[in-house]
Amino acid sequence: MNIRNCKECGKLFQYDGISKLCYNCRRKDDEDFKRVKEFLYENPKETITVVSEETEVSQDKILRYLREGKLEISADSSGIILDCESCGQAIRTGRYCEKCVRDIERGLKAGFVRKEEKKRTESKRSKKMYTVEMKNKRN
Numbered sequence: 001m002n003i004r005n006c007k008e009c010g011k012l013f014q015y016d017g018i019s020k021l022c023y024n025c026r027r028k029d030d031e032d033f034k035r036v037k038e039f040l041y042e043n044p045k046e047t048i049t050v051v052s053e054e055t056e057v058s059q060d061k062i063l064r065y066l067r068e069g070k071l072e073i074s075a076d077s078s079g080i081i082l083d084c085e086s087c088g089q090a091i092r093t094g095r096y097c098e099k100c101v102r103d104i105e106r107g108l109k110a111g112f113v114r115k116e117e118k119k120r121t122e123s124k125r126s127k128k129m130y131t132v133e134m135k136n137k138r139n
Protein backbone atom coordinates (compact mmCIF):
# COMPACT_ATOMS: atom_id res chain seq x y z
CA MET A 1 0.00 0.00 0.00
CA ASN A 2 1.26 3.43 -0.95
CA ILE A 3 0.35 6.02 1.68
CA ARG A 4 0.92 9.72 1.16
CA ASN A 5 0.06 13.07 2.68
CA CYS A 6 -2.71 14.96 0.92
CA LYS A 7 -1.30 18.08 -0.74
CA GLU A 8 -4.37 20.06 0.29
CA CYS A 9 -5.22 19.06 3.87
CA GLY A 10 -2.12 17.06 4.85
CA LYS A 11 -4.06 13.94 5.88
CA LEU A 12 -2.72 10.51 5.02
CA PHE A 13 -4.43 8.74 2.17
CA GLN A 14 -3.92 5.79 -0.15
CA TYR A 15 -2.08 7.07 -3.20
CA ASP A 16 -3.51 5.82 -6.49
CA GLY A 17 -0.60 7.04 -8.61
CA ILE A 18 -2.62 9.87 -10.12
CA SER A 19 -4.04 12.37 -7.64
CA LYS A 20 -2.01 14.16 -5.00
CA LEU A 21 -5.18 14.83 -3.04
CA CYS A 22 -7.10 12.62 -0.62
CA TYR A 23 -10.55 11.41 -1.54
CA ASN A 24 -12.35 14.24 0.30
CA CYS A 25 -10.19 17.00 -1.13
CA ARG A 26 -10.42 15.51 -4.60
CA ARG A 27 -14.20 15.49 -4.38
CA LYS A 28 -14.19 19.06 -3.12
CA ASP A 29 -11.79 20.04 -5.90
CA ASP A 30 -14.14 18.52 -8.48
CA GLU A 31 -17.06 20.44 -7.01
CA ASP A 32 -15.08 23.70 -7.00
CA PHE A 33 -14.08 23.11 -10.58
CA LYS A 34 -17.68 22.46 -11.64
CA ARG A 35 -18.88 25.62 -9.88
CA VAL A 36 -16.24 27.77 -11.56
CA LYS A 37 -16.92 26.21 -14.93
CA GLU A 38 -20.66 26.75 -14.68
CA PHE A 39 -20.26 30.29 -13.38
CA LEU A 40 -17.89 31.20 -16.20
CA TYR A 41 -20.23 29.64 -18.73
CA GLU A 42 -23.05 31.90 -17.61
CA ASN A 43 -20.89 34.95 -16.82
CA PRO A 44 -18.02 34.84 -19.30
CA LYS A 45 -17.15 38.50 -18.87
CA GLU A 46 -16.67 38.56 -15.10
CA THR A 47 -13.25 39.27 -13.63
CA ILE A 48 -11.39 36.61 -11.72
CA THR A 49 -12.08 38.49 -8.47
CA VAL A 50 -15.84 38.22 -8.99
CA VAL A 51 -15.59 34.60 -10.12
CA SER A 52 -13.59 33.80 -7.00
CA GLU A 53 -16.04 35.60 -4.70
CA GLU A 54 -19.16 34.13 -6.28
CA THR A 55 -17.90 30.56 -6.40
CA GLU A 56 -15.90 30.73 -3.15
CA VAL A 57 -12.96 29.21 -4.97
CA SER A 58 -9.58 30.91 -4.54
CA GLN A 59 -8.10 32.84 -7.46
CA ASP A 60 -5.00 30.64 -7.26
CA LYS A 61 -7.14 27.59 -7.78
CA ILE A 62 -9.01 29.14 -10.72
CA LEU A 63 -5.69 30.05 -12.32
CA ARG A 64 -4.47 26.52 -11.69
CA TYR A 65 -7.48 25.11 -13.54
CA LEU A 66 -6.65 27.41 -16.45
CA ARG A 67 -2.96 26.48 -16.42
CA GLU A 68 -3.82 22.80 -16.30
CA GLY A 69 -5.98 23.33 -19.38
CA LYS A 70 -9.11 22.19 -17.52
CA LEU A 71 -10.77 25.58 -18.00
CA GLU A 72 -10.68 27.85 -20.98
CA ILE A 73 -11.39 31.56 -21.03
CA SER A 74 -14.19 32.23 -23.50
CA ALA A 75 -13.35 34.18 -26.64
CA ASP A 76 -15.32 37.27 -25.63
CA SER A 77 -14.12 37.37 -22.05
CA SER A 78 -12.25 40.46 -20.97
CA GLY A 79 -12.27 39.80 -17.24
CA ILE A 80 -9.68 37.10 -16.81
CA ILE A 81 -6.19 37.56 -18.08
CA LEU A 82 -3.91 34.60 -18.43
CA ASP A 83 -0.54 35.12 -20.05
CA CYS A 84 1.91 32.90 -21.85
CA GLU A 85 4.68 31.91 -19.43
CA SER A 86 7.23 32.34 -22.18
CA CYS A 87 6.35 35.54 -24.08
CA GLY A 88 3.59 37.08 -21.94
CA GLN A 89 0.98 37.21 -24.68
CA ALA A 90 -2.65 36.76 -23.58
CA ILE A 91 -3.82 33.18 -23.86
CA ARG A 92 -7.08 31.41 -23.10
CA THR A 93 -5.87 28.20 -21.50
CA GLY A 94 -2.74 26.28 -20.59
CA ARG A 95 0.72 27.72 -19.97
CA TYR A 96 1.97 28.88 -23.36
CA CYS A 97 0.54 30.55 -26.45
CA GLU A 98 0.26 28.53 -29.66
CA LYS A 99 3.39 30.06 -31.11
CA CYS A 100 5.51 29.20 -28.06
CA VAL A 101 4.08 25.67 -27.94
CA ARG A 102 5.22 25.24 -31.55
CA ASP A 103 8.64 26.73 -30.76
CA ILE A 104 9.07 24.44 -27.77
CA GLU A 105 8.08 21.38 -29.79
CA ARG A 106 10.45 22.36 -32.59
CA GLY A 107 13.21 23.04 -30.07
CA LEU A 108 12.83 19.63 -28.51
CA LYS A 109 12.91 17.94 -31.90
CA ALA A 110 15.92 19.96 -33.05
CA GLY A 111 17.77 19.01 -29.88
CA PHE A 112 17.03 15.37 -30.52
CA VAL A 113 18.24 15.53 -34.14
CA ARG A 114 21.47 17.25 -33.14
CA LYS A 115 22.22 14.51 -30.64
CA GLU A 116 21.67 11.80 -33.25
CA GLU A 117 23.91 13.57 -35.78
CA LYS A 118 26.65 13.98 -33.22
CA LYS A 119 26.60 10.29 -32.49
CA ARG A 120 26.91 9.49 -36.19
CA THR A 121 29.87 11.83 -36.85
CA GLU A 122 31.66 10.52 -33.78
CA SER A 123 31.48 6.94 -34.97
CA LYS A 124 32.70 8.02 -38.42
CA ARG A 125 35.66 9.81 -36.90
CA SER A 126 36.71 6.85 -34.82
CA LYS A 127 36.64 4.64 -37.91
CA LYS A 128 38.88 7.09 -39.78
CA MET A 129 41.34 7.19 -36.91
CA TYR A 130 41.49 3.45 -36.98
CA THR A 131 42.40 3.44 -40.70
CA VAL A 132 45.13 6.00 -40.13
CA GLU A 133 46.56 3.87 -37.37
CA MET A 134 46.60 0.80 -39.61
CA LYS A 135 48.41 2.74 -42.35
CA ASN A 136 51.02 3.98 -39.90
CA LYS A 137 51.70 0.47 -38.69
CA ARG A 138 52.15 -0.77 -42.23
CA ASN A 139 54.73 1.89 -42.97
Ligand SMILES: [Zn+2]
Binding pocket: 006, 007, 008, 009, 010, 011, 021, 022, 023, 024, 025, 026
Ligand atom coordinates in the same frame (compact mmCIF):
# COMPACT_ATOMS: atom_id res chain seq x y z
ZN1 LIG B 1 -7.10 16.18 1.69
Ligand SMILES: [Zn+2]
Binding pocket: 084, 085, 086, 087, 088, 089, 096, 097, 098, 099, 100, 101
Ligand atom coordinates in the same frame (compact mmCIF):
# COMPACT_ATOMS: atom_id res chain seq x y z
ZN1 LIG C 1 4.08 32.76 -26.00
